[in-house]
Amino acid sequence: MSACRESVLGYSSTTPSKGNFVLSDDLLQLAPLSDSAAVRQLIAAGVPAAEARADVVALAAHARRVGRPGEFERLIACRAERVPLSHLLGSTTFRGITLRVGPGVFSPQPETSSMVQWAVDRLRTQPAPLVVDLCTGSGTVALALANELSSATVHAVERDSQAFAWAQRNAEERARAGDTPVLLHLGDAGSCLPDLDGQLDMVISNPPYVALHEAHVPDVEVVKHDPGIALWAGADGLDVVRDVERTAARLLKPGGLVVVEHSDRQGATAPAVFTATGAWEDVQDHVDHEGLDRFVTARRIA
Numbered sequence: 001m002s003a004c005r006e007s008v009l010g011y012s013s014t015t016p017s018k019g020n021f022v023l024s025d026d027l028l029q030l031a032p033l034s035d036s037a038a039v040r041q042l043i044a045a046g047v048p049a050a051e052a053r054a055d056v057v058a059l060a061a062h063a064r065r066v067g068r069p070g071e072f073e074r075l076i077a078c079r080a081e082r083v084p085l086s087h088l089l090g091s092t093t094f095r096g097i098t099l100r101v102g103p104g105v106f107s108p109q110p111e112t113s114s115m116v117q118w119a120v121d122r123l124r125t126q127p128a129p130l131v132v133d134l135c136t137g138s139g140t141v142a143l144a145l146a147n148e149l150s151s152a153t154v155h156a157v158e159r160d161s162q163a164f165a166w167a168q169r170n171a172e173e174r175a176r177a178g179d180t181p182v183l184l185h186l187g188d189a190g191s192c193l194p195d196l197d198g199q200l201d202m203v204i205s206n207p208p209y210v211a212l213h214e215a216h217v218p219d220v221e222v223v224k225h226d227p228g229i230a231l232w233a234g235a236d237g238l239d240v241v242r243d244v245e246r247t248a249a250r251l252l253k254p255g256g257l258v259v260v261e262h263s264d265r266q267g268a269t270a271p272a273v274f275t276a277t278g279a280w281e282d283v284q285d286h287v288d289h290e291g292l293d294r295f296v297t298a299r300r301i302a
């Protein structure tokens with residue numbers, strides 16, 4: 001672990017990060033920094049220009065709160081090493097909730113919100129839906145659902161113990177904030193929750209889905225700093241999607257819904273995982289907020 005990453009571990013902040021970045025009045029006072037040498041340093045390191053400006057403002061605000069001499073320069077140096085902004089700030093926002101993130105857990109991405117919106121629209125019409133989020137990471141999807149659907153019972157499953165620890169922390173914070181508590185399980189998406197077979201209304205998942213030969217496709221900071229278990233999923237990137245399909249077929253009640261995120265290169269292959277097994281009807285693929293193929297949905301045959 002580099003000195004840069006080690007020092008990130010101790011951080012605690014509620015500052016929003018990129019993706020859902022909001023310029024508060026406080027941050028706007030720091031706007032002149034957006035033309036600074038720090039921005040040029042980040043752009044030279046490969047951070048996209050629009051992001052670099054917002055990152056410098058956010059890191060300047062964070063350094064000011066920390067109040068340690070040299071903190072701003074240290075944070076910029078870390079960001080130039082492509083440590084994700086959310087790790088440097090210690091948190092990110094997803095659909096309005098703050099999630100603690102750092103080394104060992106996947107940084108929640110804005111495109112996942114499209115899948116969650118689809119799920120919220122369907123679950124809202126049910127009086128007390130029973131849901132599971134497979135591959136929960138920091139708790140992203142499960143905690144957003146619990147925040148927006150107070151009558152839902154939401155389970156969440158994560159295989160990696162480091163990510164699970166972040167999910168536990170976030171779940172405790174959201175429960176303290178008044179959300180319905182999420183029920184967390186350390187386990188595998190392929191074999192979890194046998195006691196709930198045939199009982200669930202929805203299975204939702206943003207699993208790992210990058211094919212092993214696609215190492216060049218994700219952003220360099222994703223490959224360098226997100227855990228491998230969060231990214232790679234076999235020769236075609238669909239190994240865990242196939243596990244999720246099998247588990248969803250087992251857990252859902254007849255007529256129950258499954259929704260699974262995939263890459264923008266899997267708009268045909270991910271739905272094919274569902275049409276191939278004969279367990280599903282109404283298999284559809286959907287685009288995200290940028291119009292890119294992003295998630296598949298299907299209904300368990302009654």
Ligand SMILES: C[S@@+](CC[C@H](N)C(=O)[O-])C[C@H]1O[C@@H](n2cnc3c(N)ncnc32)[C@H](O)[C@@H]1O
Nearest residue numbers: 106108135136137140159160188189206208230
């Ligand atoms: C792409 S990340 C997404 C995390 C979270 N759903 C989100 O949207 O921020 C995938 C997550 O799946 C977890 N994972 C990978 N394989 C798994 C498996 N077989 N069972 C359960 N979780 C798994 C990884 O540890 C990682 O946290």
